[in-house]
Amino acid sequence: DGGITQSPKYLFRKEGQNVTLSCEQNLNHDAMYWYRQDPGQGLRLIYYSQIVNDFQKGDIAEGYSVSREKKESFPLTVTSAQKNPTAFYLCASSIGVTNSPLHFGNGTRLTVT
């Protein structure tokens, strides 16, 4: 079955450390996205990519970085510059046109202490 795999499901880090969240899809989708979810805040867009080797900042990109070296993969790095990194992170993909729905992974819950 096609889908999106996020790993790990739970991640714990000390403050000041960078951490990378994995996202892989086998749906052959062109577009991929990273969202952050906090209680009562809905989903906020961090970064998105429409094509390999190209990506754009979303609404809350500060303190995060991404790469898109392969169509299937869109890893997210949470850097030490992110002031409040503890959150639930969701990766999604779509075929890339404005009326296409997003397909989501099961998320990574990051806790930074």
Add this chain to the structure above:
Amino acid sequence: AQSVTQLDSQVPVFEEAPVELRCNYSSSVSVYLFWYVQYPNQGLQLLLKYLSGSTLVKGINGFEAEFNKSQTSFHLRKPSVHISDTAEYFCAVSYSGGGADGLTFGKGTHLIIQP
């Protein structure tokens, strides 16, 4: 900028009762509308979508939604809820001619089914 408003952060309902979850969006010429469901510690699953055509859209798990252009609304309904419907529900919108940044989401409504 596009926006989506889900007025109710929580909706408690008794099992087998009907439910309506409200969603309003900022007006635009042409919109595409979606409802997603999220169970605890999981990603979002698509319930239904409105792209064009009939304003009444049927989705999975017995849910349906009605697109009302004059009221800029896309409310989600189910005639009889089950305990397994307890989840967070998100309304989302994208606009024809909009950018490539995916969907704009509401803040979610937590549906709580009481036995």
